[in-house]
Amino acid sequence: MKHSLYMSLAIGIAFTISSCSNWLDVQPKTEVKQDKMFETESGFKDALVGCYMLMGDASIYGRELTYTFLEVLAQQYEFVNVYNPYQNVKLYSYSTSNVESIISNIWSKQYKVIANLNAILEFIEYKKNILHPVNYANIKAQALGLRAFLHFDLLRMFGWGDLVNTPSNLDKLCIPYVTKYNKETTKQSTVREVLQYIHADLEIAEELLAYNDVYHQKTQDDDYELPNDDGFYDAPRGFFNYYAARATQARVYMWEGNYEAALERVSFFTKSPSPISWVNLDRSVINATPTTRDLSFTPEHIFSLDVHNMYEALKSYIEQFKTQSGLTVTENSNYFFHTGTRADELFEITAGGGNDVRYNYLYDQVDRQHYLFLKLKEEPETQSASKNKMPLIRKPEMYYYAAECYNQLNDPKKAINMLNEVRLARGIDIKDNLPETLTKNEIEQEITKEWRKEYIGEGQMFYYYKRLGLMIPSASVEGDKAFILPLPRTEVELGGREDYKDDTEL
Template sequence: MKKNISILFAACSILMLGSCKKWLSISPKIEMSTDKVFSSEQTVKDALSGVYVLMKDQSVYGQDLSYRYIDNMASLWEVTSASMDESFNLHQYNKVTPQVDNIYGKLYNAIANLNNIIENIELNKSVFKSKDLYDIIKGESLALRAFLHFDLMRLYGPVPSKAESGGPKLAYVENISKEINVPISFEEYKTRILRDLHEAQLLLKNDPLLFYSAEALRSPSEFAKIANMNEFFANRTSRMNYYAAKSIEARVNLWYGDKPQAYEAAMEVINAKNADGTRKFDINKTRNALIGKTDNLLVCEQIFGLFDYNLPNKYTLSFANGQLFNGKNSDKIVKTMFGNTGTDIRELYLWEKRDYIGGVSKFITNKYNSSAMNRQIPIIRLSELYFIAIESSASKSTVQPLWDEYRATRYIAPKTLPVGEALLRSEILIEFRKEFYAEGQLFYLYKRYNSPKSEILFASALLSPNYVLPLPKTELGN
């Protein structure tokens, strides 16, 4: 008997759900026979590529979870009074319910499509000419499912330090069903994320990124030299790869307070080597990337990012046109945040003053002013693994070299890591703000630290920190 499934935008879409329906009851709107969708290797590849398209939607990593709403929630942009941006900036989520619900729905929509793939490639293994391709597609799908569920936890779940006292619970959706998916405990949710990541890593044991350099897989001329390599395996850092799954594992473990496991996972990525003994991911490449103005998004440091051909247009609309900015001049960014070092390459090369009609000036970041080959939205970068390892290590003398190297590559003075958790957190916050501005990560650090307003740089006097986005009303009955 033929089985029908929903493809791409069909499952769990906001537009298709009536007010009386629970969001996590997966009820397909558009149905297509699995005989057609999973009839060949190419159609399976297309189905997975469709998930990456969903992830680049403006409501998720194509904008709102990369540099707009998520960074408004971290007080990184100046906002207009009574605007949606101001509501996110002040953590007044009840004023932007459609937007908050939309993010939730889009993330679960992508998960639903991944579940379609995972379930149906198992039933259609015969279409694969290569076991490696089957393993990598399933591995990518499982790791992406874990990644998306984890971001749902980081947004809608409890502050980690308060999880034991209760808070919202989320469903970990692993199948396509019209039945309600029951929310589970904070700890069980972690177990399922890590289970997916570990299974994914086993399946990705033949990921080409383990055997070839990121540059060789990314450069068309170098990739062409690799014999018998399927084009699907090109540019592995623009897809969920083995090291990306390991990096997300490090993130997850630190979120849940499992520092030894976080340290181990982070160091595996940091220490990864190519066949010739060179570093798989090299933090020293940042210097040439920024000073040469060839790679403002630091694709050279990205473990995983989303290639977005439309980034130049997004840069123009959001940044060059002055929509997202902080200050009329360099005072707030250069003086207050960077400390006016005069040497920090991020301070010198990633920010600029723009003048607009009417004598208005704004200080904007040019991070997203990307070249043709570097239109890749950062999801996780090497420097974050350095921070995870530094925070997780039981011996700060062991990770002092990582801290020294990180600071040297940013052209800032050496500094001894402080002793004591509170002082270390303060130091990491200072650097994290500079490093991940406009990348959608600072809010999550504030949430993990449960930061008071006094720790939130540029916070409005009206802000009352609230790190838990409200679940859609249709979910509250679960």
């Protein structure tokens, strides 16, 4: 795999943080050769920020891996007609040109970020003497954590899932785990090997962050200091922080079916008091104005991206009408929606779900045929805390993992308690709590229901179905024909990769 020897990054922000801007609220402006970039401590910070901004590109987490591509694969949306640009995605027509292009861009952009992270990791050891020890530890930890995070999502797309029921998948070939910053091609690894590499990176990242990041999970020595005159650490949820490291470890353990280890990781978030609070429904949603409502529930973000002008890449898939100069021009046929019937069934409004804040405030209930999604919609002149924030990991996921772990480990009451806590946090009345008499199979069904209610527009349901080997509702194909993305054609024809997805065999 060949990588450019340039770092994509923002210039001129290192020590010019204003009150209306921060390290992540900037646009990429240029490219700088890496030997110039790493001459100063601020250069390392700029390089890391550049990686976060690359992650916010619409071809990956700014749209495709959150609101559009992965969600369409999970059959999360209704379309106006068959001319929607994601129609071929909905049909899993991976060999059509437009779908091939989406997949190729995902692959190349993910590995571009990884290449830049590897450059940071390489040069930070050479230039360790110019960095404050705490900055050295935090930058290194974030780079390692992001490298694991990005590779894990590549594995979840291009690799194999359902490892509990099909352990032989562990030894199947999948993606390359790239750890060197050079032009040499990294060989593909098996699922087992990739997971081992991910664990290794996350373990180092977590250890460094536990002592050095802003959440201080380990007691600091008397001479510890967090140098923050430039405001670099002012928005920790927008960086790969200690909480993100633990939550990502939980995701990986769940993918492996290691329920004991996953439960230990998520118990950090489900304990009382939790380090991550629930959104205040009265203040931030119910009694807030349309321009101040926080519909992605930012207090619950464990890790999110600050994406410059995020809504521009999303609006044609959210808004029902196109506008020009503030005037409605014509109906937009690309937007996604639910029908009223689907929404009623999803949120179980006849069984207490009518009080669910997600049903009442995260839909624009235009008419019974069109329930549009508001979670990521940006109102004109918005002052919402959720503006330009793309959630990548949120608190409810940890509770759903805990419920699944307790259920698998034969502690059904605790499993049900985990689900009920989220339901209460969403405004469902305590009288409509799930009963403690549910069987193991019934709890599994309830967990799936709760995932489907909570994770609309965030790119997580495709991974959920794939991890457990579940049939995607309304999908036109089953199993690995849907779940395994083919390698980009150039990787096979020019890069010498083995394309292990063969539609004639799956």
